[in-house]
Every structure is written in structure tokens, then in C-alpha cells.
Amino acid sequence: MRAIHFGAGNIGRGFIGKILADAGWSVTFADVNETLVGQIARDGRYPVDIVGSGSRREEVTGVTAVSSIGEEIVARIASADLVTTAVGPAVLPKIAPTIARGLEARVAAGKHAPLNIIACENTIRGTTQLKDAIFGHLPAAVAAVVEIEVGFADSAVDRIVPPAPPVEGEPLAVTVEEFSEWIVDRTQLKGWTHDIPGMELTDDLMAFVERKLFTLNTGHAITAYLGFEKGLPTIRDAIEDEGIRAVVKAAMEESGAVLIRRYGFDPAKHAAYIEKILGRFANPFIRDDVARVGREPLRKLGKGDRLIRPLLGTLEYGLPHENLVKGIAAALHYRNDGDPQAVEMQAAITEVGVAAAVDRFSGNALPAEVLAEIAAAAQI
Numbered sequence: 001m002r003a004i005h006f007g008a009g010n011i012g013r014g015f016i017g018k019i020l021a022d023a024g025w026s027v028t029f030a031d032v033n034e035t036l037v038g039q040i041a042r043d044g045r046y047p048v049d050i051v052g053s054g055s056r057r058e059e060v061t062g063v064t065a066v067s068s069i070g071e072e073i074v075a076r077i078a079s080a081d082l083v084t085t086a087v088g089p090a091v092l093p094k095i096a097p098t099i100a101r102g103l104e105a106r107v108a109a110g111k112h113a114p115l116n117i118i119a120c121e122n123t124i125r126g127t128t129q130l131k132d133a134i135f136g137h138l139p140a141a142v143a144a145v146v147e148i149e150v151g152f153a154d155s156a157v158d159r160i161v162p163p164a165p166p167v168e169g170e171p172l173a174v175t176v177e178e179f180s181e182w183i184v185d186r187t188q189l190k191g192w193t194h195d196i197p198g199m200e201l202t203d204d205l206m207a208f209v210e211r212k213l214f215t216l217n218t219g220h221a222i223t224a225y226l227g228f229e230k231g232l233p234t235i236r237d238a239i240e241d242e243g244i245r246a247v248v249k250a251a252m253e254e255s256g257a258v259l260i261r262r263y264g265f266d267p268a269k270h271a272a273y274i275e276k277i278l279g280r281f282a283n284p285f286i287r288d289d290v291a292r293v294g295r296e297p298l299r300k301l302g303k304g305d306r307l308i309r310p311l312l313g314t315l316e317y318g319l320p321h322e323n324l325v326k327g328i329a330a331a332l333h334y335r336n337d338g339d340p341q342a343v344e345m346q347a348a349i350t351e352v353g354v355a356a357a358v359d360r361f362s363g364n365a366l367p368a369e370v371l372a373e374i375a376a377a378a379q380i
């Protein structure tokens with residue numbers, strides 16, 4: 001079985017590519033980074049260090065890579081059984097034209113074997129976003145065939161994979177935590193008969209997506225922004241700070257109250273889920289910079305993302321949100337000249353003030369009194 005994976009970065013190599021290769025799939029990475037592509041194509045293998053209480057090294061073998069731009073990737077998509085992505089939500093529209101060309105070539109070649117496409121990104125229904133972008137590049141006749149024959153399955157992905165510390169002679173090595181969870185919407189798959197260890201199928205994806213994004217990623221982002229405010233360089237440093245930990249835990253609980261109300265999760269199990277996540281943030285074997293976890297703050301302040309969407313949920317159900325507001329206020333203090341969204345965020349705050357800037361970032365989703373609460377907490 002042949003898989004094409006877009007994005008040979010941390011999640012690509014350390015999580016999705018590894019699961020597929022371990023399951024015996026032939027994996028071709030597609031990436032814009034030509035150095036990375038050349039290295040994978042030359043080596044055909046790379047080490048994965050799984051760190052935690054029982055650390056070990058595993059080898060991923062039998063992989064290759066091609067440029068994500070050009071004719072070869074189009075031909076490979078035309079004959080693939082699975083296309084996955086881990087490129088970042090903002091990059092999905094950029095890879096859509098290439099995937100569309102691959103689908104067009106597939107239809108032209110009369111290939112009718114099942115093909116499924118699964119985006120593995122931290123966003124709600126990333127595959128559906130990718131599908132919409134792909135269909136914008138398909139002629140109507142091809143789109144009609146693709147709609148029937150190709151599965152576009154949304155998924156939730158969870159594994160903390162920061163960039164590995166550079167090791168001489170091992171440019172492809174990746175360091176991952178033990179925990180991993182990849183949950184795919186079974187109802188959207190087409191002709192799927194495979195059993196891939198490490199990939200779970202569900203009929204109720206939204207519950208899993210929201211549970212992960214609005215617990216782990218909500219807490220992770222707030223840890224990063226509060227850590228930055230205190231000059232702490234890593235997620236572990238930040239979560240070990242008692243004051244930060246208290247706000248992060250309380251914010252995850254506020255978000256959790258929404259999830260429990262919306263999806264009927266068991267409160268005790270959800271409390272254990274939060275505790276486990278706090279332990280993962282404190283993993284002493286992983287160095288995860290607050291700059292990685294806090295990256296692209298404007299995306300994280302979007303109305304469907306990890307900070308604003310849980311807050312909107314508390315408003316919907318009339319639940320407390322003081323700590324979510326503290327987390328959003330901390331995000332507004334984030335500065336990083338190497339992160340264009342952080343620069344843009346600060347420029348907007350200076351230009352129009354906190355309340356109007358948050359109103360803009362969050363797509364006018366919040367009422368005036370909550371914008372005022374955020375402005376008061378931010379004290380900018």
C-alpha cells in the first residue's frame with residue numbers, strides 16, 4: 001500500500017510517517033524543503049527517539065521523499081492509496097493545487113482503486129478545509145468522480161513532537177513523547193479495509209477533536225504565553241511554575257466544563273485527562289520551547305481555535321471563564337520578531353487598542369463586555 005505524506009517535519013517523521021511505515025506501508029514524504037527531501041531520499045530511513053519513563057530508539061525504514069512541487073508528486077498521487085498531511089493549517093491551500101492535479105491524473109488514467117486523504121493538523125476538520133481547497137482546482141467532470149471515489153476523512157492528532165536537538169551525523173533524527181493518538185472519522189473513509197496500529201477509527205470525531213484541541217492545545221498555548229511573560233524558555237519550565245500551573249489547570253477545567261456539557265464526557269475521566277496532559281507538559285526528557293507552542297498567535301486567537309472557542313462555549317452555557325480570559329490576555333503580551341503573526345498582533349494592538357484588536361482577531365465573535373474583560377486583564 002502506498003502513502004504520500006505532505007510535510008516531513010516533526011509530526012510527519014515522528015508520528016504519521018512512522019505509524020504508516022511501521023504498518024508496512026510504503027511511505028513517500030513530499031516537502032518543499034529540498035535539503036530534507038534529498039536527505040530522506042538518500043538515507044531511506046531515520047531514527048525516532050521515544051522519550052519518557054522507558055526511553056528507546058526505533059528505526060523507520062523503507063521511506064523516500066520527493067519535492068512537493070513538480071511532476072513526480074503528481075504522478076505519485078495518481079497511484080497512491082492514501083494521502084496524509086502535517087504541514088500546518090495555513091499551508092493546506094498551498095498544497096491543494098498539486099493534490100488536485102494528482103487527482104485529475106488519476107481520473108484520466110482510469111484508476112478506480114480506493115484513495116483516502118487525511119489531514120493531520122491542529123484545526124477543526126482540516127481535511128474538509130483541504131477538500132474545499134482541492135475542489136476549487138478541479139474541473140467539474142473530475143470533481144464529480146472524485147466526490148464519489150475519494151474519501152476525505154477528518155482526524156484528530158495528538159503527540160508532542162518538538163524539533164529534535166541537532167545531533168552530528170543524524171539530521172533526520174526526531175524525538176517524540178511516548179503518547180500518541182490518531183483518530184480518524186470512519187464515516188468519511190471510502191473503501192477502507194486496513195488495520196493500521198496507532199490509527200483509531202471513530203463515528204464521533206468532533207468529540208475527540210474538540211476534547212484534544214480545547215484541552216491539550218488550550219492548556220499548551222496558555223502555558224507558553226504565561227511562560228513567555230515570566231521569561232521562562234520552555235513548556236516544562238513554565239508548567240513547573242506554581243502560579244502558571246494553577247491558571248493553566250483552571251483554564252483547562254473551564255474549557256472542560258464546556259466539553260462535558262456539550263459531549264457528555266464523564267467529569268472524573270475528564271479530570272484525569274487534564275492531569276495526564278499536565279504530566280506530559282512537564283516531561284523532563286523533552287525540550288519544547290514556548291516559541292514553538294506559542295507560534296502563530298493570530299491563528300490561535302481565531303474564533304474556532306483553542307483560546308476563543310472554549311471562551312465562546314462558556315458564554316453559551318453561562319459558565320465561568322476567568323482563567324481562559326487570563327490566558328488570552330497573556331497571548332496578547334507575546335512578542336517574537338521571528339514570528340510574523342506575533343509582529344502583526346502587536347502592531348494591531350498598538351494601532352487600535354486591545355479590545356478592537358481582539359475583536360478583529362476573533363472574527364467579531366465576542367460580546368463587548370467580554371472584550372472589555374480581556375482588555376482589563378491584559379492591561380496594555
Ligand SMILES: NC(=O)c1ccc[n+]([C@@H]2O[C@H](COP(=O)([O-])OP(=O)(O)OC[C@H]3O[C@@H](n4cnc5c(N)ncnc54)[C@H](O)[C@@H]3O)[C@@H](O)[C@H]2O)c1
Nearest residue numbers: 007008009010011031032033068086087088121122160161
Ligand atoms: N509538533 C507537534 O507536537 C504537533 C502535534 C500534533 C499536531 N501537530 C500539527 O501538525 C502540523 C505540522 O506540525 P509540525 O510540528 O510537524 O511542523 P514542522 O514545521 O515540523 O513540519 C511542517 C513541514 O511542512 C513542510 N511544508 C511547509 N510548506 C509546505 C508545502 N507547501 N508543501 C509541502 N511541505 C511543506 C515544512 O518544510 C516542514 O517540513 C501542524 O498542523 C501542527 O499543528 C503538531
Ligand SMILES: O=P(O)(O)OC[C@@H](O)[C@@H](O)[C@H](O)[C@H](O)CO
Nearest residue numbers: 122157158159160161217220293
Ligand atoms: O502546532 P500548533 O501551533 O497548532 O500548536 C502547538 C502545540 O500546542 C502542538 O503542536 C502540540 O504539541 C500538539 O498538538 C500535541 O499533540
